[in-house]
Amino acid sequence: MAKIMVSAGEVSGDMHAAAVLKKAKEKNDSIEIFGMGSTALKEMGAEILIDPTEISTIGYIEALKNLRQHFKHLSQMKKLLRQRQPDLVFLVDYSAFNMKLAKACSLEGVKVVNYFPPSAWVYNKGRAKKMAAYGTHIAAVFPMERDVYQQAGAEVTFVGHPLVDLVEVKKSEAEIRRDLNLKTEAKVISLFPGSRRGEIESLLPEMLKAAKRIKNESPETVFLLAAADGIKIDYLESFIKKVELELKIVQKRNYQLMKISEFIISASGTTTLEASILNTPQIIAYQAALTTYLLAKYVFKVEFVGLPNIIAAEEVVPELLQNDFEAERIAELALNWLNNKQELNKIKEKLQTVRQKLGGGGAVEKTADLLLREGGLKNSG
Structure with a gap:
């Protein structure tokens, strides 16, 4: 055999x-x-x-x-x-x-x-x-x-x-919203804190603090939290309880969340590329041990950590690295985008170029x- x-x-x-x-x-x-x-x-x-x-x-x-x-x-x-x-x-x-x-x-x-x-x-x-x-x-x-x-x-x-072949959403935005019991007019922001506990513990608390501030400024905004395979719901809920935020945890619907979101806030990694293929703007988060970050930045001279930016050889979407990844900065970017569709449309145009560089399928x-x-x-x- x-x-x-x-x-x-x-x-x-x-x-x-x-x-x-x-x-x-x-x-x-x-x-x-x-x-x-x-x-x-x-x-x-x-x-x-x-x-x-x-x-x-x-x-x-x-x-x-x-x-x-x-x-x-x-x-x-x-x-x-x-x-x-x-x-x-x-x-x-x-x-x-x-x-x-x-x-x-x-x-x-x-x-x-x-x-x-x-x-x-x-x-x-x-x-x-x-x-x-x-x-x-x-x-x-x-x-x-x-x-x-x-x-x-x-x-x-x-x-x-x-991912050019694997990333697809067959349902319409209206169908997805109906399945998730979301109003047609609701502005959706989805959080993708990663698939490892280390990532989640590092990134999710700041994402949730930012979400609460955004919700205060933009009450019509709805937040969804993508639960990666292998991550238990009650584990994620333990973070949400600390900020007292109304938020829906969603499993096994990552691409659907990307499709209906104004933009996503995501851990650096494959998710950012999947969102790019679906033409979804994003704020990329990255936190690592200081020594790891310094090695990448100053020894290996890595200019970007986000795959969309690496592929495009320019900052198509913002990266909030290390101490820059904080609730106040996330909320500032997010609120600007919610009030400025033109900015989001510019990002979508550049994301199309990223997809083209990934081959024809x-x-x-x-x-x-x-x-x-x-x-x-x-x-x-």
Whole structure:
């Protein structure tokens, strides 16, 4: 039986890996899939032996707290590699971990495809050279990613970004509002505090304080809070009770919330790209350990942290970083936008350019075909 070992360490990586491997299974239903991942991969039928999403962290310093557990997982994956002898290893995101696993695959002579590879196009181009030296085939989702890996000597296939296909809303705005019991004229702002407890504890309190101030100034505004998969409602409610704000928590409707929102206030990450594809303006929040921030800002000289801004190479949407992410500043920006549709329309125009740079669609199928081709796995479809 043909075998693919998968390594996805975070919620978003798990989702993207599952979409590709589901498509690969449709093309060749004899493939056995096993390895590291979480809910989405389990649901599509993969045998998941390690779920590391509980210890997912943001930043270099924060990851050190769980270093022993990460190395334990790496040791388990190396052992799995030797024991199960897959035809191909599919690495998705989780860069620091997957770079080490790519090296192990190289030593074992196992082919590797890396989807969402290390962000060498943002900083530290030496990582692209390492992945090239390991013989890793890069499935590039951004054009600048393709360029930097090709320059490093890696074999690269530009597949485009899968979110172009995955992000869609079939219901009309009127239907969504009706489902959520929202008035037609209500102005909606949605809060996306992230998918990890560390993010939520860092960002949600300031988001809620800002929301209360906005509500005082603009009583007709309605706030919705997106609950990420794996985050319990009562946990989120514990934050809301502290500010005494009327707010509805919504599960599994992220794209619908983006569609009906004037704009969103979001943790930096995949959500900001999803909102960009739906042409939804956003305020991007980012807080990390000071050492992590200083490394990114002054050592690696990262100009932007938000994906829409990185892709556009300009500040399309505002980023509130570190101490700048405070309730007063959030409320100031939000109230200006609520009273200035022209400003929001300018942002929407620029977000269209961001979407165009993500490719013309079909990334999931292109990546599935790449896996079958690289692994020598016959397409039986």
